[in-house]
Amino acid sequence: MVFKWFNRLILLVYALLILVPLYFVFVSSFKTSSNFFTSPFSWPDPFTWDNVTGLFRNQPMWQYFGNSMIVTLGTVAIELLLSSMIAYAIVRWGGSVGKIVFALFVAGLIVPSQVSMLPIYSLTRTLGWSDSLTGLIIVSAAMLMPVSVFMLTGFMRMLNSEILEAGSMDGANEWRLFTRIALPLAAPSLAATATFLLVMVWNDLLIPMLMLTSKSKLTLPLALMQFRGEYVTNYPMMLTGVLVTAIPMIVLFLLLQRYFVAGLTAGSLKG
Amino acid sequence: MKNRLQLSLFLLPGLLLYVGLFVFPTLTGLFYSFTDWDGVSPSYAFVGLDNYKDSLSSIVFRKAFGNNVEFMLTVVIAQTFISLVLALLLVRNTKTKVVLRALYFLPAILSSVSVGLIWAFMYDPSIGLINYGLNEAGMSSMARNWIGDPKIAIFSIAAVQVWAHAGQMMIVFIAGLQGIPAELYEAARMDGGGKWQVFRTVTWPLLAPSATIVVAYTTIQSFKAFDLIFTMTDGGPNYATEILTTYIYHTAFGSYSFGLASAGSMIFLVLLALLTLLQFKALRADRVSY
Numbered sequence: 299m300v301f302k303w304f305n306r307l308i309l310l311v312y313a314l315l316i317l318v319p320l321y322f323v324f325v326s327s328f329k330t331s332s333n334f335f336t337s338p339f340s341w342p343d344p345f346t347w348d349n350v351t352g353l354f355r356n357q358p359m360w361q362y363f364g365n366s367m368i369v370t371l372g373t374v375a376i377e378l379l380l381s382s383m384i385a386y387a388i389v390r391w392g393g394s395v396g397k398i399v400f401a402l403f404v405a406g407l408i409v410p411s412q413v414s415m416l417p418i419y420s421l422t423r424t425l426g427w428s429d430s431l432t433g434l435i436i437v438s439a440a441m442l443m444p445v446s447v448f449m450l451t452g453f454m455r456m457l458n459s460e461i462l463e464a465g466s467m468d469g470a471n472e473w474r475l476f477t478r479i480a481l482p483l484a485a486p487s488l489a490a491t492a493t494f495l496l497v498m499v500w501n502d503l504l505i506p507m508l509m510l511t512s513k514s515k516l517t518l519p520l521a522l523m524q525f526r527g528e529y530v531t532n533y534p535m536m537l538t539g540v541l542v543t544a545i546p547m548i549v550l551f552l553l554l555q556r557y558f559v560a561g562l563t564a565g566s567l568k569g
Numbered sequence: 570m571k572n573r574l575q576l577s578l579f580l581l582p583g584l585l586l587y588v589g590l591f592v593f594p595t596l597t598g599l600f601y602s603f604t605d606w607d608g609v610s611p612s613y614a615f616v617g618l619d620n621y622k623d624s625l626s627s628i629v630f631r632k633a634f635g636n637n638v639e640f641m642l643t644v645v646i647a648q649t650f651i652s653l654v655l656a657l658l659l660v661r662n663t664k665t666k667v668v669l670r671a672l673y674f675l676p677a678i679l680s681s682v683s684v685g686l687i688w689a690f691m692y693d694p695s696i697g698l699i700n701y702g703l704n705e706a707g708m709s710s711m712a713r714n715w716i717g718d719p720k721i722a723i724f725s726i727a728a729v730q731v732w733a734h735a736g737q738m739m740i741v742f743i744a745g746l747q748g749i750p751a752e753l754y755e756a757a758r759m760d761g762g763g764k765w766q767v768f769r770t771v772t773w774p775l776l777a778p779s780a781t782i783v784v785a786y787t788t789i790q791s792f793k794a795f796d797l798i799f800t801m802t803d804g805g806p807n808y809a810t811e812i813l814t815t816y817i818y819h820t821a822f823g824s825y826s827f828g829l830a831s832a833g834s835m836i837f838l839v840l841l842a843l844l845t846l847l848q849f850k851a852l853r854a855d856r857v858s859y
Binding site for chain 2: 305308309312313315316317318319320322323335338339380381383384386387390391399402403406408409410412413414415416417418419420421436437439440441443444447466471472473476497500501503504518519522523526533536537540543544547548551555558559562563
């Protein structure tokens, strides 16, 4: 009995540990500066939208959202298409060729973006891709290939090869087998991989920071870093920025929780 | 019947992208590490192993390495312990528990920049909520300059890293726990085992693969941390939170020593590869069957 209450206490304390900072961000976003300083934890009194409207008036927020959307959707789309094709070919080809191609991608898992950042910075400058969202999409897709190929190959291995064989007996070419059989069967795994990539790209700081320079091109994490400098004394405004940029991810998370958990966990198992 | 020609067309675009924009640049990084290139000028000279010698003997580099180890050990120990305890408490699929799992997992989907900014304010010495709470609770002597005090700054950031990712690792443990056959528990209970004994003889040994995954992931993730430290302290105060990744960044973009920074990256990569290799070994050794 005592243990049961002790267990509940632990769960409650940890829930507060997660909730209190998030609650603080939420209420601060609707507080006046004086209310923020006098009673940081209280419900906003008076409740004001000034921070939110002010943020959208002073900053090109819609543009930042747009940039993040373009980069994230572009990268994830390219990534899913190319990586699932590779995963399919690896599994279908099999043998030593399959192994070698797989190994080539897995080797890239060890190299973190913090190591590739310098050469990628200089290469993209030489290519004239700096400050281009398209360039950023292509580079991000290349850098995430190891993990997405790794995840998707694992999923594709679970496909029943007899179905593919039967299909090819009936005269279907590989593209047809891939789009009509492999992709539909792998759909849940594609969704999990997609959410993992979505979170990675939407939240990425390093690669956008190396490539983007002009204010009109910034993605949300970069914009937040910049607010930090601009709103050094205006904390409610700063925290409003945090809240507003987190909302799309939180909404997606609530809607697609299962895939978020599966994706982020599968991604974490890559080692 | 496989059509290999068609299959190679499947491989081509992805391989081109990957080799051209990831493999090839990473190899040029190795090349730069033997030069004195500043990252902008058109010319550079070969300096052999000088950059490696300079890195290894640099005080800042050594400090960064020490901080890396401190940060990693703190995060690995705290995160493994906390995520295991939470998983044991939340393993059953009741409604409340499923909601709590989602809540604990939530911070993992926020960007490190958001998390870093939130906690930079929580830790703020004058207006931050931690000190505010301590003062309100009559424990003013505990109040600190959490990320401004060189003695504790790295641990304060490690705590934030755990805050953000313990829920994610909890899910890995829960998956492991749910994979343990119920009969084994029953058998252990039939043998008259108490709670602790059941944990020691059934749960813990069968949980070993999940534990290895959690430790492996946490080790590598915390060793290559960057965003959180960059956002919260940028390596300060006085290099107290400088780790290898921020050292590489500062060396390349702060002091324009691209060659030196590249050598730093290569040393970092070797360390990371060694860690990964150890983890793979451990993963293989710990496979259990039941």
